[in-house]
Amino acid sequence: MKKLIETIKNIWKIEDLRKRLLTTVLFVMIYRFGSYVVLPGIDPTALTALKAQTSGGLLALLDMFSGGAFSNASVFALGIMPYISASIVIQLLTIAVPYFQKMQREGESGRRKMNQFTRYLTVIILLLQAPSFMVNLGVQLAQAGSAIPSGFWFMASSTLILAGGSMFVMWLGERITDKGIGNGISFIILVGIIARFPGSLIKEFASRLGDAGGGLVMFLGELIVLLLVIAASIMLVQGTRKIPVQYAKRVVGNKQYGGVRQYIPLKINAAGVMPIIFAQAIMFIPVTLAGFSNSEAMNGFVRAFMDNTGVWYNLVFGFLIVVFTYFYTAITINPTQMAEEMKRNNGFIPGIKPGKRTAEYLDLIMSRITLPGSIFLAFIAVMPAFAQLFGINQAFASFFGGTSLLILVGVVLDTLQQIESHLLMRHYDGLLKSGRIKGRTGGASAY
Numbered sequence: 001m002k003k004l005i006e007t008i009k010n011i012w013k014i015e016d017l018r019k020r021l022l023t024t025v026l027f028v029m030i031y032r033f034g035s036y037v038v039l040p041g042i043d044p045t046a047l048t049a050l051k052a053q054t055s056g057g058l059l060a061l062l063d064m065f066s067g068g069a070f071s072n073a074s075v076f077a078l079g080i081m082p083y084i085s086a087s088i089v090i091q092l093l094t095i096a097v098p099y100f101q102k103m104q105r106e107g108e109s110g111r112r113k114m115n116q117f118t119r120y121l122t123v124i125i126l127l128l129q130a131p132s133f134m135v136n137l138g139v140q141l142a143q144a145g146s147a148i149p150s151g152f153w154f155m156a157s158s159t160l161i162l163a164g165g166s167m168f169v170m171w172l173g174e175r176i177t178d179k180g181i182g183n184g185i186s187f188i189i190l191v192g193i194i195a196r197f198p199g200s201l202i203k204e205f206a207s208r209l210g211d212a213g214g215g216l217v218m219f220l221g222e223l224i225v226l227l228l229v230i231a232a233s234i235m236l237v238q239g240t241r242k243i244p245v246q247y248a249k250r251v252v253g254n255k256q257y258g259g260v261r262q263y264i265p266l267k268i269n270a271a272g273v274m275p276i277i278f279a280q281a282i283m284f285i286p287v288t289l290a291g292f293s294n295s296e297a298m299n300g301f302v303r304a305f306m307d308n309t310g311v312w313y314n315l316v317f318g319f320l321i322v323v324f325t326y327f328y329t330a331i332t333i334n335p336t337q338m339a340e341e342m343k344r345n346n347g348f349i350p351g352i353k354p355g356k357r358t359a360e361y362l363d364l365i366m367s368r369i370t371l372p373g374s375i376f377l378a379f380i381a382v383m384p385a386f387a388q389l390f391g392i393n394q395a396f397a398s399f400f401g402g403t404s405l406l407i408l409v410g411v412v413l414d415t416l417q418q419i420e421s422h423l424l425m426r427h428y429d430g431l432l433k434s435g436r437i438k439g440r441t442g443g444a445s446a447y
Helices: 002-013 015-034 048-053 058-065 081-096 098-104 108-143 152-179 184-209 215-238 274-283 285-290 296-306 311-332 335-344 356-389 402-425
Strands: 240-247 250-252 255-257 261-267
Touching (some): 015 152, 015 184, 015 402, 058 184, 081 098, 081 108, 081 274, 108 152, 152 184, 184 215, 215 402, 261 356, 274 311, 274 356, 335 356
Antiparallel strands (some): 240 261
16 A cells, blocks of 8 residues: 555656546546537437437447446447548558559658548548438437437538537546546547446346346355456466567677577457457447348348347457457568567577568467457457356446457556656656556557
């Protein structure tokens, strides 16, 4: 406790870190406030059917990512997922389209152009998803004996408000990255997940308390399993394989350089939680299709992929995670560049020739460690489906692995690493007595 109090005092002493933390808290409060601002013309008391619809299935996950804004029919209902979907498309284009490949190689100017394209695509996605949300909202309000105002102008104004709200959430995320503690977009998702955890925990405890057949024992067992899954997730995020690199001796004047051995830490899961976020964004597509289709065959297909406990949903979800893990690892780690940098610094891997052979060796190692890492990532992602089979309610089961837990672990580790770097830079003790906190990608956020 004494160590914790001393660390908090040190954090408060650093003016830049204090401002960043207070700025982050301010933006989070704005985001949470906006999650309860209901769309104009909608009766908040008639949202019972919508809340019931988002209590299970894929819509429950969408509601979690939006921090409850979806079920509240708020101006932030569409959340940050359209921006993530646009990011997926743009990053895929950097592989398939030469124009975007050239843009990616242009450095900072190219990154700004790609961000601009991402924003434009986000607006297009929002203009498609907002009417779908309004159609679904109208159906749910009708079940509660209410209705949304009719007419083109109401639909058009609501679409613009929803699109504007989502773009404002994106702006908040970017401000958290620039002015706050960092990892803004991921932090926005984290806030939405944490906002649902206390209620889910209390609901599960109440349901087990009413179970006469050893309910409290079951609840304690669930907490133990949850802690074990969290530990496994941390190991997955932080796990590395070290590759030895020998630096040759060289003499410059009277000084000798090199002659030492160092290690390159290759992460078992170099992509972090981004494959989970990307795959989940793809799996939200049926939610959009449901609002535009009246075909029975299409509705049957959509229903199959909106059931997050179904076999087909979890098979496709797991496959997409494996694919995106390889994809994101390929665009974040360049074995050829690593080999060239080692060669320029007179470094080599013992037993491997510098240059092309080194690049091939690093690529082989990355492929080997990425496969089990991606499979384990997919397994943790589908664990909530197994948790529900054992009678755990969906809201609490979503924290037994899945998107929510991995995002929570990854973003929290990144945030703690950011704070620790500020402390160490000012010559204060870190957050841990021994060792350093390892983030998902060495402290760099994907967004």
